[in-house]
Amino acid sequence: MTKVLAIDDSRTIRNLLRMSLENAGFEYHCAEDGRLGVDAFPDVRPDVVITDINMPNLDGYGVIEELRRGPNATKVPIIVLTTESSDELKARARAAGATGWIVKPFDDASLISVLKRLTGHAA
Amino acid sequence: MQPSIRDTFFEECEELLEAMVEGLGIIDEGSYDSETVNAVFRAVHSIKGGAGAFGLTDLVSFAHTFETVFDEVRSERLAVTPELVAVLFRAGDQLATLVEAARDETEVEAGPRDSVVKELKRYLDEPAEPEGGAAGGNGTEPPGGFQPMTLDFSALALPAAEPVAPMRSFEIRFQPxxxxxxxxxxxxxxxxxxxxxxxxEVSAQSDELPAFDELDPDECYLKWSMQLETDSDRAAVEKIFEFVEGLCTLEITEAEGAAPPAEAPAMAPPPVAASPAAPAGAPAPAPAESAPAAPPPPPRSRVGDDEAKGGKGSSGGANARATLRVELDRVDRLINTVGELIINQAMLSQRIAELELPKGADVEVELEDYKLLAREIQEGVMAIRAQPVKPLFQRMARIVREACAATGKSARLVTVGEHTEVDKTVIERLSDPLTHMIRNSIDHGLEKPDKRREVGKEEEGEVRLSASQRSGSIFIEITDDGAGLNRPKILEIATSKGLVPPNAELSDSEIDNLIFMPGFSTATEVSNLSGRGVGMDVVRTAIQALGGRVSIASETGKGTTLTIILPLTLAVMDGMVISVQGQTMVVPIASVLETIRPTDKDIHKVGSGEMVLSIRGSYVPIIDVASSLGMHGQSNPITKSVLILVETEQRGQCAMALDAIHDQRQVVIKSLDRSFGDIPGISAATILGDGKIALILDPDGVVQIGGSRADAGAPILQAMEFFDE
Structure with missing residues (x-):
């Protein structure tokens, strides 16, 4: 099963992600802030990471930086989940090493299709 | 949308609003740092994010404006001034209102909301939009910068069915x-x-592939030429390359057909390596194989309920489990069971006592342990329901601001002891009375700024809200530094409404407490604040329903203090086991001031058989519990009785006469409401160690009946007969 690690400080968003992802046959894991997300990464060993940007302790850019360049550097797709879709944000996220982005509020279909495209996950 | 997720959202909103108010408070005090500002920003931002998911456009729109202003503060483009803070507070209040409206699916008043939006927008460069724009709420036009990206994947998913789309042919050249x-x-x-x-059709060009020993696994040496025959349009093709735009060399050319030979979108710089190629895009590498996690850091944030429900959705390992969300029902069932355990323990104690074992028998020692453990379990379970009063107090800040705005007064709220923990139900049911009392303090207590200046006070009044736990009770005090109660006026009103006989001689404290009488309202004209047809008597009733008491103390010119005293828990209380004409009953310890065994000279007769007790130079009425409750048996002479001195709302201190005091113990409160309705003089029942049911007296009610008709106790007799069966 394709494993997703979702990092978002909003319980609501986590719940929504859980629902969408589990329905689509993903294995769902989550963390409540950036630091916990980075810490959880080696344990969960996800196939794809979804991260929020505005979070306490470590923001989304920091998460991407650490996952790409930290001690457990990884090349799994990292998708930014954000309410903004400015070019500035995308450029910054990409410079950090983000693979793609999804704009909140997201609909199930586009979320799942992006995940499938980036992970090759078959439902 | 599943209601449970929606519920979670609103629960989370409550927490976020609390965090926001707390942050704004710190900003207001001036002792904030960038993390404070970030935290407020995140709170508003998260509300917006969640609201978007539920299509709450009004909320999204407002939160967006709020957040945008806050972003300016965050990036230090906007200086924090007292005016700005005031606007931010109003925006926070409005956000809370919008959340409530969204939750209850009601409409908010457009006027106040729009004016806050206007105030916020003054801090942004954009001109205030005409009404109906950002605040219009019909959701036709999301505010700038918050345009949900709508991805249309229907073209992907559906095989061309009905109107057959024309086939197109694309030439794609792609080099990562x-x-x-x-x-x-x-x-x-x-x-x-x-x-x-x-x-x-794909053909890979591998001529740049280097020799194996020169191969850099992070490089992609391949490039592809592709021919795609599809009924999708160009946008659908580009969509696939959405995230790699700028990270590759990409040319998409539409061969023949109507579309002009389009230029390649977003060409990247020329390919990096010109050396021979090797396949590098091997499947995404798994996270480092061995990589033992560093010692897990302590949990930094709380764990949400989403993890609580399933085992597999673990994240940061066991270290992240700082809190656990549990359904309230489960806790309440547990509390109920613990109540039964306490009863069982009492019964067991009684049985063992009846065995008359030699002193120091092993079983007695172990029974003591059992008692101790039962008590510990009970306290532990109660602690689960306990919550800090902080969120409740924070909400009051908003009440103060609103009340000030409505009355033209100026006041600040000072909170003390906000970490004091109180039972969840108590907190919930305290909100209304507290709101009312705070409004009263501002409306009736505080003077207008000019008046305050005249008497040499600061123009800004102070309302102090404090909570503390003392000797098994929770004390909540609301203190204002206003003018104090106007006693002549209170007395005049009470007299004119027939609440006290004319020329009654009342102490200051008795006059002060008149404001809790039903039908008393000092507002000469009904203000839209305090005078909503409810007076302080409603407040008192609400507090009493929680097993608490409320009293008032006032000093002319200096201010007024309202004190609420609440039991720690609603389910169990410390009671004094007494007997009245052979009936075993319980008096709440909380209402007992002292117990007295009177001598002849302490008792005095006044008027028609009424008795008073002389105690330390003053006289308090003696109420015979048996006759109050309508028991017609042989009464002991008062001098053979035991007196319990209680403080009552109606008559101040009274002495309740009864036959004997047996014991002091913890009793589990069992409501009688469902079977008997409201019985004056009785608040509930409990089960004693011998398995018998004992009624719990309500001293206020007993005293009140004692002062009126003798047959008012009839319903109590019925209840007692019922339990005697």
């Missing part, structure tokens, strides 16, 4: 950059996605 690989893209998957659009 190094950066594309580094960012977690997998060329293979892109090709696969393309192939799902139609018929794809």
């Amino acid at each position: 950059d190094r950066a594309m690989m580094a960012n977690g893209h997998e060329p293979m998957l892109l090709l696969r996605a393309l192939s799902e659009l139609g018929t794809l």
